[in-house]
Amino acid sequence: MDKGLTISQAAEYVGVTVKTVRHYHRLGLVDEPARDSSGYRRYESAELLRLVQVRTLAGAGVPLAEIVPMLDAGTEQFAAALADVERRLSGRIAALSARRDTLNRLADGDRALLPDRACAILDRMVEAGFHRDYVAGQREALVLTRALEPEGFDGFLTQLELRLDDSDYVDLIKRGWEAEFWELDDPRIPELASAMADHYLAHPALLGSPASLQAWADAPAQYRVISSHRHNQAPVAARLTALTEAKLRAAGIPVPGR
Structure with missing residues (x-):
């Protein structure tokens, strides 16, 4: 009677498939045993031991290409x-x-793209009564800011937190949202822009720290992309923003040009 195990028996004992054993042979991880008198390869203890070693190392995450040098x-x-x-x-x-x-x-929606602190700010906007479309626009602006100006992102979050703490500012922003339904040449738009600019000038912290303002001034392209987001869908908001920025610029605030 021939000694040793057939390839299917060896594979079963070791806990792999016949295909895997043959793959190990092709890669030179395990030598193929000699054929017996009937032409079958018979696996004895040495080959079985090597199969167990290779299977164990491979199962532990060792790349197959590194197994032979390790065993040797x-x-x-x-x-x-x-x-x-x-x-x-x-x-x-x-x-x-x-x-x-x-x-x-x-x-969980926003939390895939924004940190918890930013999500908390968006939650505060909802709780403060901002329109869901406004909050959606702010969410997208935060995502853009984090991607385009990551070093200034935390400072921008601080700026938003200060703004939400200011009830007068919140009222101005809500009026700005209501202005979306005005005609583009409505005389109330420049009046609201002046009120916004005056509030910023009276509370400069709402504009960010001097370093933050300078960072935006040094990155005008990024600023334009973020500040003009959705303006193609909201021409009144675009005009309101432009008028507000123009007054701030005239007052010496380094707001990047549009």
Whole structure:
């Protein structure tokens, strides 16, 4: 009777498929045993041991291309190689965890693209009675700001928090939203723009810190993209913003040109 196991028996004992065993052979991870008198390859203890070692290392995340050098290395080199694999696996786990967190945040809308602090500001806008379309526009502006001017994003959030603490400013912004339904040449638009500019000048913190203002002045292209977002859909808002900025600029505030 022929000794050893057939390839299907060896695969079953080791816990892999026949296809996997043959793949290991093709890669040179496990030598193919000699054929018996009937022409079948018979797997004995040496081949089975090697299959178990390869399967265990592969299952632990060791790249197949690195398994042979590891098995052929001495004890110290083997331990060092395992430590290196562990470091790489830890990095992959961290990356996968971050992806999982992003997927979880996707289920919660804004939280996929914005940090909790920004989402809290949007929640405050809703609670303050801002129209949902206004809040949606602010959400998109926050996403753009975070992407285009990341270094100034936290400062911008502080600026929004201060504005929401100012009831007079909140009333002005709500009037600005109501102005969307006015005619483009309505005389109330320049009056409202003047009131907004005067309020900013009386409360300069609402415009941001000097460093923040200078950062926007140094990034006019980004500022134009963010500040003009949705203006093609809201011509009154575009005019109101332009008039307000013009008065601020005339007062020496470094607002980038449009």
